[in-house]
Amino acid sequence: MNTQEAYKKYVLDTYTRLPLVFVEGKGSILTSSSGKKFIDLFPGWGTSILGHSHPILSRAISQQARTLIHIPNNLYNLVQPRLAKKIIDTSLGKGKVFFCNSGTESVEAALKLMRAYGKGKGTVISMKNSFHGRTLGALTLTAQGKHQKGFGRLLGGIKYARFGDLKDLKKKIEPGTCGIIMEVIQGEGGVNVCSKDYLQAVRALCNKKKIILAFDEVQTGVGRTGYWYAYQAYGVKPDLMCLAKGMGGGFPIGALVVSEKFKGVLKPGMHASTFGGSPIASAASLEVFRIIEKEKLLPRVRSLSKKMFKRLLELKRKYPVIEDVRGMGFMAGIVLKDEGKKMVNTAIKHGLLVNCTQGKVLRVLPALNVPESVLDKGLRILEKCFKEVYG
Ligand SMILES: *Cc1c(COP(=O)(O)O)cnc(C)c1O
Numbered sequence: 001m002n003t004q005e006a007y008k009k010y011v012l013d014t015y016t017r018l019p020l021v022f023v024e025g026k027g028s029i030l031t032s033s034s035g036k037k038f039i040d041l042f043p044g045w046g047t048s049i050l051g052h053s054h055p056i057l058s059r060a061i062s063q064q065a066r067t068l069i070h071i072p073n074n075l076y077n078l079v080q081p082r083l084a085k086k087i088i089d090t091s092l093g094k095g096k097v098f099f100c101n102s103g104t105e106s107v108e109a110a111l112k113l114m115r116a117y118g119k120g121k122g123t124v125i126s127m128k129n130s131f132h133g134r135t136l137g138a139l140t141l142t143a144q145g146k147h148q149k150g151f152g153r154l155l156g157g158i159k160y161a162r163f164g165d166l167k168d169l170k171k172k173i174e175p176g177t178c179g180i181i182m183e184v185i186q187g188e189g190g191v192n193v194c195s196k197d198y199l200q201a202v203r204a205l206c207n208k209k210k211i212i213l214a215f216d217e218v219q220t221g222v223g224r225t226g227y228w229y230a231y232q233a234y235g236v237k238p239d240l241m242c243l244a245k246g247m248g249g250g251f252p253i254g255a256l257v258v259s260e261k262f263k264g265v266l267k268p269g270m271h272a273s274t275f276g277g278s279p280i281a282s283a284a285s286l287e288v289f290r291i292i293e294k295e296k297l298l299p300r301v302r303s304l305s306k307k308m309f310k311r312l313l314e315l316k317r318k319y320p321v322i323e324d325v326r327g328m329g330f331m332a333g334i335v336l337k338d339e340g341k342k343m344v345n346t347a348i349k350h351g352l353l354v355n356c357t358q359g360k361v362l363r364v365l366p367a368l369n370v371p372e373s374v375l376d377k378g379l380r381i382l383e384k385c386f387k388e389v390y391g
Contacts, residue, residue: 003033018348025052028370028378030353038348039378041364042355046187046219046331049246050291051367057249057287064283071279073272079282086289090228091257092237098256098266099277103218103244104133106254107181109271110214110240111137113258114179116265117212122178127163131188132181132216132242141181144189164194166201173205179212179240184230187219190358191333193326196234203236214240218254219331222246223292223368226302226329233328249291251284253277297368304372305329308364311379321390330370334362338390346385352378 001009003021021033028051030038043051050057064079071077084097098109114124126132126141133139139148140155148154159177161169163186184199186192206213215238220230224246227233231241239261244254254276275281292298309325312332316322324335336343340356347354355363366375 018344020348027051027054028367028374036351038351038353039374039381040353041366041370041375041378042353043365043367044250045245045355046224046365047245047248048250049222049224049367050249050288050369052250054249054291054369056291057284060287061251061280061284064280068279070275072274073276077277077279077282079279079286080277083277083282083286083289086286087243087255087257090289091241092259095257095259096262098258098271098273099282100244100254100256100273101252101275101281102133102254103216103242104135104138105273105276106218106242106244106256107132107138107141107216108135109256110179110181110216110242111141112271113240113256113262113266114181114212114214116270117262118176118178121176123157123159123174123176125159125161125169125172125177125180127182127186128160129163129186129189129192130183130216131186132183133218163189163192164198166198166205169202170205173209173211177209177211179214180206181214181216181240181242183216183220184234185220185225185328185331187331187363188357190335190361191327191331191363193328199231199234199236206239212239214238214242216242218242218244219246219365220328222288223298223301224329224331224365226298226305228298230328247288248281248285249288251281253281253285292368295369301329301368304375308332308366308375308379315383315386319386319390321386330364330366330368332364333357334364336360336362342389343385346389347381350381350384352381352385354382 022030023033024031028040030040087097088095100106126143128143130143132141137155140158143160159172161172215231217229221243239259241257312325316325321337323337326333340360340362343362344356357363
């Protein structure tokens with residue numbers, strides 16, 4: 001039985017998979033089982049933020065694996081508080097962290113905290129077209145019918161507002177509203193960037209109405225946009241922030257970052273995670289932060305991103321099928337007037353991996369340390385695909 005047959009027989013069919021089996025990754029290059037090399041401009045859906053198997057990250061993980069893999073949270077471990085400090089130092093300056101293993105879990109933790117803060121009564125507002133995860137609470141916040149369909153009754157007390165529309169948000173706020181959760185840049189929803197004016201107005205509104213503002217930075221966090229967190233480009237701060245994807249460099253870990261005002265809202269026993277913040281996950285994530293600092297990847301992303309968007313805008317001028325190019329840092333969406341599938345498959349044929357979301361938005365999330373020559377080559381291949389499909 002080959003790999004794809006074994007999947008078919010033993011693994012639940014919850015994914016649409018591309019017919020590619022990968023056996024090795026080094027930096028931004030993936031090698032398939034047939035020995036073909038691919039430039040990966042969408043590493044791990046944004047999780048492999050330092051590319052594949054960064055040698056220093058691999059070493060940190062294997063060293064911790066030899067020392068102590070897991071200790072539950074009723075005991076202390078050496079690594080977790082060091083990671084928590086690093087997250088707080090790079091974000092709110094003051095506050096605390098709860099550790100879990102994935103994005104959806106960090107959103108669940110945020111939701112429970114908002115509910116607990118509202119003494120169990122408050123309603124929560126999320127944005128249309130958002131993506132917050134697949135567990136039932138996060139799925140209810142994910143305001144897209146296509147993800148919610150087929151699972152019966154969802155969580156009560158959730159309202160949806162239009163992303164970028166302050167008037168609509170004001171309309172959805174009621175006396176019992178305790179929190180708003182939103183992505184600063186909607187990722188899965190099509191790389192939708194909100195304006196500075198809007199986000200600042202949302203912050204001011206939340207201050208005025210004493211509503212918690214939570215940013216889901218699961219996709220945008222930990223350097224993706226050229227800032228530690230996307231909100232830092234907007235001059236506002238959240239009360240809560242959800243992290244996962246890039247923070248482990250491919251190792252599963254998530255976190256809820258909490259400002260000081262939530263002191264004492266969650267008491268011992270009210271929330272927990274068996275694996276959350278284990279020594280090995282914390283060591284991986286701590287190393288990701290260190291590497292981003294040491295290799296000065298944030299300014300690198302900000303400057304290389306300018307070049308990348310310039311190239312993408314040139315493509316837009318050449319190929320009228322491109323309706324829009326948007327994003328920030330190393331998070332780009334190329335909006336087509338056509339289904340994106342053809343482009344994804346043509347790219348594969350030419351040894352390039354990119355993603356398509358919302359049917360028509362090609363999504364590029366390069367590793368923060370992608371060599372300039374590899375990024376260039378990837379973008380040249382992308383251009384070749386446009387020529388082949390639409391030229
Ligand atoms: C991917 C994603 C999630 C869900 O993360 P999982 O680790 O897959 O549970 C939540 N929010 C955003 C913004 C995401 O991009």
